[in-house]
Amino acid sequence: MLSFILRRLGVMVLTILCLTLIVFILTNLYPNLEKLAKTQGNMRMSDTEVTAWLGDRGYDRPTLTKYGEWLGVVPGWTRTDADGRVRGRCIDPGMDPDDAPRRCGVLQGDWGYSTVFKEDAATIIGKRLLLTGKLMLWVLIVMVPASLIVGVLAGMREGSKLDRTLSTGSIITTATPEYVSGVIFIALFASSAVGLRWFKGTATSAMDDANFANFTLPVLTIALYGMGYIARMTRASMAEVMTSQYIRTARLKGVSFRNIVMKHALRNALIAPFTVIMLQIPWLLNGVVIVETLFNYKGFGWTLVQAAGNNDIELLLGVSVVSVIVVLITQLISDVGYVFLNPRIRIS
Numbered sequence: 001m002l003s004f005i006l007r008r009l010g011v012m013v014l015t016i017l018c019l020t021l022i023v024f025i026l027t028n029l030y031p032n033l034e035k036l037a038k039t040q041g042n043m044r045m046s047d048t049e050v051t052a053w054l055g056d057r058g059y060d061r062p063t064l065t066k067y068g069e070w071l072g073v074v075p076g077w078t079r080t081d082a083d084g085r086v087r088g089r090c091i092d093p094g095m096d097p098d099d100a101p102r103r104c105g106v107l108q109g110d111w112g113y114s115t116v117f118k119e120d121a122a123t124i125i126g127k128r129l130l131l132t133g134k135l136m137l138w139v140l141i142v143m144v145p146a147s148l149i150v151g152v153l154a155g156m157r158e159g160s161k162l163d164r165t166l167s168t169g170s171i172i173t174t175a176t177p178e179y180v181s182g183v184i185f186i187a188l189f190a191s192s193a194v195g196l197r198w199f200k201g202t203a204t205s206a207m208d209d210a211n212f213a214n215f216t217l218p219v220l221t222i223a224l225y226g227m228g229y230i231a232r233m234t235r236a237s238m239a240e241v242m243t244s245q246y247i248r249t250a251r252l253k254g255v256s257f258r259n260i261v262m263k264h265a266l267r268n269a270l271i272a273p274f275t276v277i278m279l280q281i282p283w284l285l286n287g288v289v290i291v292e293t294l295f296n297y298k299g300f301g302w303t304l305v306q307a308a309g310n311n312d313i314e315l316l317l318g319v320s321v322v323s324v325i326v327v328l329i330t331q332l333i334s335d336v337g338y339v340f341l342n343p344r345i346r347i348s
Helices: 002-027 030-040 047-056 063-071 121-156 161-175 178-189 212-242 245-252 257-269 271-287 289-294 300-309 313-341
Strands: 078-080 086-088
Touching: 002 063, 002 313, 030 047, 121 161, 121 212, 121 257, 121 271, 121 300, 121 313, 161 212, 178 212, 178 289, 212 257, 212 271, 212 289, 245 257, 257 271, 271 289, 271 300, 271 313, 289 300, 300 313
Parallel strands: none
Antiparallel strands: 078 086
16 A cells, blocks of 8 residues: 555646646736736837846746746756846845845745735735635535445345435536636525525635525535536436345345445445545636636636736746645545445555
8 A cells, every 4th residue: 555655646646747737837828918018017018028027037038947946956047137236037026136035936835926915925825825725624614424325225126216206406517617607606695685694695705704695505506516527427327236146145134224224235335436535626726717717706716817827927837836735635536545444455
């Protein structure tokens, strides 16, 4: 097991390097850099002025060199102005150049500076990640138990009226996009036009003080969309287990149906849904963009949209790194947990 985890960690590091390099290359294409220069400088800049602006800030060098500086394995660039003032990637305003570190990248904890929010990218990501983490926690609390109950009830008696009813409901929730269900919830429960002002239409206030009134609608919108998929997987796994030989043997021995389900079928039926549940975490981290935008909840997904829409290169790179790490860690936990849930699987 230890060697397996170490190999996976090595693969994870290589995957992170490859994916971040791809994102870095795409974000540092000249059209994006030109847009950045004009946004931060003057929209009426000439090509010569754009080139000078980029060169003055170290954007005119080879991509791999810039990637090494951003990663923190290559010393940061330095430039000496006409008046003798030394500027560079690792030199903050007012800092003595002799006191500046040689390397200042992700490995040193420097994730860059957001050109939109005017704040360190690491600080922004930390704040927004906590907000989305709070939303993810409540979504999982609602979604996982409800979907497992629905899936188990549907799979216990395959083909029954209860199975068809629950399966149809699961398909409907999965087939309904979040922006549709979210708008419906707002119209029904948060709009004065209908009269059922049970909840607030936006979740901005939930960033500081989450409560039943301002947090219920976004949680339900996300939970309903993901619940149907988990319920369908649980139902299929439960139906397969209920037709197994050991279940038939238990029935022939006279074991009650309740004991068959609770003591024999349930654990084996939850092996496949466990992997699906773990894969919902990366989806919740990046897939809640629509819901966070719809309810004006400024979390991680909302930050991703703002960084991409405003060409905030440093922030976009930081968000991409966090997204990749979360996906790889959840996949590792899923693989390891699958082995513990199913002793028949051995890692070679």
